[in-house]
Amino acid sequence: MGTDGDQRELLTTALAEFLTEGALPEQRGVPNHVAASWRRSVSRGVQPDVVENDYYSELDVDSRLVRCARPEIEHLAEQISAIPACVALTDDRARILGRSDTGPGFGRVLDHVYFAQGFGYAENTVGTNGVGTVLEFGESVHIVGAEHFVELLHPFACAGAPVRDPFTGRIEGVLDISCQAQHSHPMLHTLVRTAASRIERNLLLDRDRVPQALFDAYSRVDARTRGAVLAVGPRMVTANTAMQTLLDGPDQEVLREHARFLMHGRAAVDDRIDLPSGARVRMRGSTVRVGGDVAGLVCVVSVLDEIDARPAAPQVRAPRTGLAPSSSPAWLAAAQTVEGALRDGSPVVVLGEPGSGRRRLLCELFSQVGGRAVPVPADRIEAGPAEAVTRLRGDSGDATGCAVLPVLCDLDRLSPETVAALHRELQEPGRPVVAATCSGTVPEPLLGLFRVSAAVPALRHRGGDVAALAASLLGDLTAHRDVRLSRDAERLLTRHRWPGNVAQLRDALADALRRRPVGVIEAADLPASCQSTPRSTLRPVDEVERDAIVAAIREAGGNRKAAAAALGLARSTLYRKIRQYGIDC
CATH class of the missing domain: 3.40.50.300 (P-loop containing nucleotide triphosphate hydrolases)
Structure with missing residues (x-):
C-alpha cells in the first residue's frame, strides 16, 4: 500500500514551495523528521534534480558487521520476495556495503540512481533518504515517494533502521529496505527494525567469541606451564598467580602496554625487556585471532638472570630540552x-x-x-x-x-x-x-x-609516559612560566586513549593553557574530549554532542540530574550517552 494521490501531490507541492520560497509552508502532511531533513539538505547544498553521490572503492565488504548481518539480510529478502525490492546494508558513513535484490529488474532500476555497492547515500549528498536520514536522525525512518528531497528518488520508498554496537550504543551501520513507492507498506518499517535488532544480537554473540578465544588460549598455556602467564586483550587482562606475584604494579603495567603494541604487528613474540624497576624479563607468546579480529596476546614471562640474559642495550637518554624520559x-x-x-x-x-x-x-x-x-x-x-x-x-x-x-x-x-x-x-x-x-x-x-x-x-601503548610527556610539552608551551598539572588533571590525561597521539596531547594542553595560563591546571581546564574514552572513533556530530554533555555536567558541578535538565534530556538518555561516550566526570 503506497501513498494516495492526494498525499503525493501535497508533498510534491510542499517541497516545491519550500525550494522556491525558502520556508516550509504551514500545511499538514510533512512529517517533522522529513521537514528537518529537507532543511538540512538545502543548507548543505544538495541539488534536488540530480543524484550526486560519491563512489568508494576501498570498503571492507567482509567486515564483522557484514558477517553478522548476512544471514538476517538473506532472511529479510525472503520475507519481501513477493514485491520488487532490495535489502541493503551500509556502514556508519552511509556507504553501501552490500545489496540483495528480490529480482534482477528492480536491481537495474536501483543502479540508475546509484543505489549500489560502493556508493554513498549520506544525506549531505543525496538529501532525504532511508539511509542518510537514519544516521542524522538517530532512529529508524520510513521515507516514501515525494518525502525524498531529490526528485529522481520520488518513485521509491525506503525503510531504514540503525544497527548499533550492543556495547557502546554507537551506530555501526544502517539496514534498509527499498522498493517502488506503490509497494510501500508500514510493515516494511517493522520488518527492517526487527532485522536490525537481530543483527545487533549477532554482533553481541560475535563479540563474545573474541574474549572467549583469548581466555581459552590463556587456559591452555596456563595448564602447560608452572611459570607466569599473562593474557592481554584490547580491554581485558588475565594473569595467573605466578604472574601477579612476579613483578610490581608499574612493571606489570609496562608489560601490558607493550603486549597491546605487539599484538597488532606480530604473530609470535620473543622479547627481552628492561622494566622501570631495573628487572629484565623475557616475554614469549603468540597472538590470538578470531577471523579478522585480534583477540589479544598470550605470553609466558620470566625474569632473566645474569647467565641467560643478553647484554642490556644502553637506554636512550633524552637531550636536556628534548625528548621526555620513557618507560616504554x-x-x-x-x-x-x-x-x-x-x-x-x-x-x-x-x-x-x-x-x-x-x-x-x-x-x-x-x-x-x-x-x-x-x-x-x-x-x-x-x-x-x-x-x-x-x-x-x-x-x-x-x-x-x-x-x-x-x-x-x-x-x-x-x-x-x-x-x-x-x-x-x-x-x-x-x-x-x-x-x-x-x-x-x-x-x-x-x-x-x-x-x-x-x-x-602509539601513545595509548605508553600510558606510563603520559605524565612526563605532558610536563615536557608544558615546558615547551609556557616558556618557563609556573604551570603544572593537578593530580586529577594528570589522572585524566593518563587514562585517555589519545587517538591523535602526542600531537593531540599537545593540543589539549594548549587548549587548557588558554583557560589557565599560569598556576595549576585542573581537570575542568582540559578539553571535554579528555573526559571521554569511547570504545570506537566518534563522528564529528558525536564529538559535538559529547562536548556539550561534558560541559553541562561540569557546569552543574557533577550533578547529572541538573545536567540532564539543562540539556533537555531524560536522565535515562543522559546516562546512556555517558556510557556510550565513556564520559568520566
Whole structure:
C-alpha cells in the first residue's frame, strides 16, 4: 500500500514551495523528521534534480558487521520476495556495503540512481533518504515517494533502521529496505527494525567469541606451564598467580602496554625487556585471532638472570630540552635502533601512527649525534619531487659545517606518480642520505632507499609516559612560566586513549593553557574530549554532542540530574550517552 494521490501531490507541492520560497509552508502532511531533513539538505547544498553521490572503492565488504548481518539480510529478502525490492546494508558513513535484490529488474532500476555497492547515500549528498536520514536522525525512518528531497528518488520508498554496537550504543551501520513507492507498506518499517535488532544480537554473540578465544588460549598455556602467564586483550587482562606475584604494579603495567603494541604487528613474540624497576624479563607468546579480529596476546614471562640474559642495550637518554624520559620498551627499542642508524649514517624509516612522535624522534636523536634534521612535508614533495630533491641536495650541510639530515615525512601519503618520480630523482648520483616517516606501508619503489626501520608505539601503548610527556610539552608551551598539572588533571590525561597521539596531547594542553595560563591546571581546564574514552572513533556530530554533555555536567558541578535538565534530556538518555561516550566526570 503506497501513498494516495492526494498525499503525493501535497508533498510534491510542499517541497516545491519550500525550494522556491525558502520556508516550509504551514500545511499538514510533512512529517517533522522529513521537514528537518529537507532543511538540512538545502543548507548543505544538495541539488534536488540530480543524484550526486560519491563512489568508494576501498570498503571492507567482509567486515564483522557484514558477517553478522548476512544471514538476517538473506532472511529479510525472503520475507519481501513477493514485491520488487532490495535489502541493503551500509556502514556508519552511509556507504553501501552490500545489496540483495528480490529480482534482477528492480536491481537495474536501483543502479540508475546509484543505489549500489560502493556508493554513498549520506544525506549531505543525496538529501532525504532511508539511509542518510537514519544516521542524522538517530532512529529508524520510513521515507516514501515525494518525502525524498531529490526528485529522481520520488518513485521509491525506503525503510531504514540503525544497527548499533550492543556495547557502546554507537551506530555501526544502517539496514534498509527499498522498493517502488506503490509497494510501500508500514510493515516494511517493522520488518527492517526487527532485522536490525537481530543483527545487533549477532554482533553481541560475535563479540563474545573474541574474549572467549583469548581466555581459552590463556587456559591452555596456563595448564602447560608452572611459570607466569599473562593474557592481554584490547580491554581485558588475565594473569595467573605466578604472574601477579612476579613483578610490581608499574612493571606489570609496562608489560601490558607493550603486549597491546605487539599484538597488532606480530604473530609470535620473543622479547627481552628492561622494566622501570631495573628487572629484565623475557616475554614469549603468540597472538590470538578470531577471523579478522585480534583477540589479544598470550605470553609466558620470566625474569632473566645474569647467565641467560643478553647484554642490556644502553637506554636512550633524552637531550636536556628534548625528548621526555620513557618507560616504554617499544619506544626505547625504537629509539635505540634509530640512534644506531643515525650514528652509522644508515638511511632509516620510522613507522608509527600520525602524531606519535616519529619526526621529533629523528630530529632530537640526530641533534645528539651533532647534526640538524630538516623535515620535508609530503605536500612539498607532492608539489614537485625534482625541486624537493634539489633542495635536499642543497641541505647536505649548513654554513657552520653541521651535517643536515633530510626527513621525508609521511611517505604513505604520496601518490604513485610522485613515488615513482621521487625514486628516479633519488637514484641519480649525489643523492643525499635521508630518513623518513610513514604511518602505513612504505611504497615498494622507495624501500630500497633505506637500510633500517623502526616502529614507535602509539601513545595509548605508553600510558606510563603520559605524565612526563605532558610536563615536557608544558615546558615547551609556557616558556618557563609556573604551570603544572593537578593530580586529577594528570589522572585524566593518563587514562585517555589519545587517538591523535602526542600531537593531540599537545593540543589539549594548549587548549587548557588558554583557560589557565599560569598556576595549576585542573581537570575542568582540559578539553571535554579528555573526559571521554569511547570504545570506537566518534563522528564529528558525536564529538559535538559529547562536548556539550561534558560541559553541562561540569557546569552543574557533577550533578547529572541538573545536567540532564539543562540539556533537555531524560536522565535515562543522559546516562546512556555517558556510557556510550565513556564520559568520566
